[in-house]
Amino acid sequence: MKGIVFTEFVEFVETKYGLSMVDQIMDRCQLKSRGAYTSVATYDVQELLALVVELSRQTDTPVSELVVEYGRHLFRFFARTRRSMFEHFSRCEQLLESIEDQIHVDVRKLYPDAELPTIRFERLSDVMSKVHYSSTRPLADLAEGLILECVVHFGEPMEVVRTDLPPGDGTLAEFLLSRSR
Amino acid sequence: MPEVNVYQRMFEREREARKQAEELLETMSLELYDAYSQLKKSSDEVFAIFRSVTDGIVTFNQTGTIESLNPAIERIFGYSENVLKGQDIRVLLPQNKLDFELDDEFWVDRCSEAQPKFATQGINAHGQIFDMELSASKSSQAGKDFYVWVIRNTSQIRNVERKMAVSQRLEAIGQLAAGLSHEINTPIQYVHENVKFLRDAFKATEEVLVRVEREFSSAGSYPTPGFEESFRQICSETQWDFFRKEIPIALYETLYGSKRVTSIVQAIRDFAHPGASEMSSLDLNKAITSAVTLAANHWRTLGEIVTDLDRSLPNITCHVSEINQVILNLLINACDAIAEARAANPDRLGKIVFRTWQEGNMAKLSITDSGVGIKRENLERIFTLFFTTKAVGKGTGQGLAIAHSIVVERHNGNIDVVSQLGEGATFIVSLPIQPLGDVPPGDVVPSGGSE
DSSP: OOOHHHHHHHHHHHEEEEEEEEHHHHHHHHHHTOOOOTTTSSOOOHHHHHHHHHHHHHHOOOOHHHHHHHHHHHHHHHHHOOHHHHTTTTTTTHHHHHHIIIIIHHHHHHOOOOOOOOEEEEEEESSEOOOOOOSSOOOOHHHHOOOOOHHHHOOEEEEEEEEOOOOOOSSSEEEEEOOOO | OOOOHHHHHHHHHHHHHHHHHHHHHHHHHHHHHHHHHHHHHHHHHHHHHHHOSSSEEEEETTTBBBEEEHHHHHHHHHHHHHHHSSBBBBGOOOOGGGOSSSSSHHHHHHHTTTOSSEEEEEEOSSSEEEEEEEEEEEEEEEEEEEEEEEEOOHHHHHHHHHHHHHHHHHHHHHHHHHHHHHHHHHHEEEEEEEEEEEEHHHHHHHHHHHHHHHHHHTTSSOOOTTTHHHHHHHHHHTTTHEEEEEEEHHHHHHHHHHHHHHHHHHHHHHHHHHSSSSSSEEEEHHHHHHHHHHHHHHHTTTTEEEEOOOOOOEEEEEOOOHHHHHHHHHHHHHHHHHHHHHHHHHSSOOOEEEEEEEETTEEEEEEEEEEEOOOOHHHHTTSSOOOOOOOOTTSSSSHHHHHHIIIIITTTTTTEEETTTTTTEEEEEEHHHHSSSSTTTOOOOOTTTOO
């Protein structure tokens, strides 16, 4: 997984729980990388999962809740640092629709080895659309956080309903987006 | 407030991360350098190809402004690169080819797969208009559309094709040469014999006249009573009655023979003539008759020719010598097919039927032979240049290909063939009575004829 997801996770933990918490979870996880993350390198996704589980234990917060929260944080980070890209979109659906055919294509140009989830967007009507998430990693919670913050970013009232699909381990999920009339 | 050792560990992690980032940066720099080197090499190769191809390549933007061009464009149009860059692309087209806008509709048509290239005309820096073939395509780079024209000057190719067609026409005449010499020799021989006869006849006539004159001079102004008897004797002695009967026949035959030679020579001239670049009027029925005359010795021993010609067929406007060539090629082809069939079965009767008729604004001509026919798998290839099923030395595979090129490409007509193997073949040629674009509005009758 790309280093930026790790460095931002560290940033997220430090902002929300303080530097001591970062130090504590890293110390307990005995990471192969020793927690020395740089955004342009690639690291084992298991390190991130270990860090989240340890954070959950330390803060007594469910893992899924933490990951959703981190997804929101990550979206805000992208919106802040990739302004030029976000300028192309005026609506939430436009951005979601472009993930697979545009954003992921550009990511692969920069990082040919990037292992990305598949995000399939389907417009059901003027007010309803569906996002299908599929990944080899159980990060549907992260996708949920990203989608929820995307809705907030564009400032349009919209309901997001998530349905986990079999095998129910967070690798497959559908998000139904309903725009308020 | 975190303890000092927490900061210490954070500092260690950050330092480790920085090392990783530096190593990664170095690796990526090397990869980038390699990639750049590869890209530069490829780019140099592509640029070298772009510079060296003989076809002209020019690119321009959506407003038609020329952005790049290769040296072939400079050679074809006679402009230097500096002059052309920044100019409107339409500077390369003559006035009558500017009837388009660089809008989507034009490009949808021109850049479609179905029409990857088309024939048009260009104009060079000296104002000379020339034929060219243009392949158009539309591309996009960095979100901006641009257009690419690949241009080939076809004037020289057309010249070669024309010379080839002329040489094939002469070759066709050459094929008929032996027969033609016989065709001319026969009437010349009897013209010669008849003239010799007329010379003798004149001597006889002269003798009659001299002896009659002598009779008159010895008898004074009037014939003597025995003149009639004497005249009969003179006529008998000089065989005058025979000459009197034969002279008109000899004269008629002589005139017929010389007329026949004249018509053969005229037919040769029609067919061998290089042809004017302008179109002119042609009586298709007369052209068929000329071809039949020209090839008479070729078909006479093979069977018969029947003509079923529509006398009301209007003259067509065409390249006359080229259409003559088409008819002669088809006739020679029919003769060869019959000869092949008769070689296998000498009792088989050869027959060639020419038909003409009008269908809408098209003049139609068909030639049916009772030859060997064409195999189904060869039907699609018979109009291909240098394709022949004839024996070595018998055909070069140019006749039908050139006929097809003349009818389809030069006259916007059509040429079809139907054949039953072993039964013969029918070639149907359709030619516009007026060239396309010259038909007055309302004159066009739907194809299929009247009811």
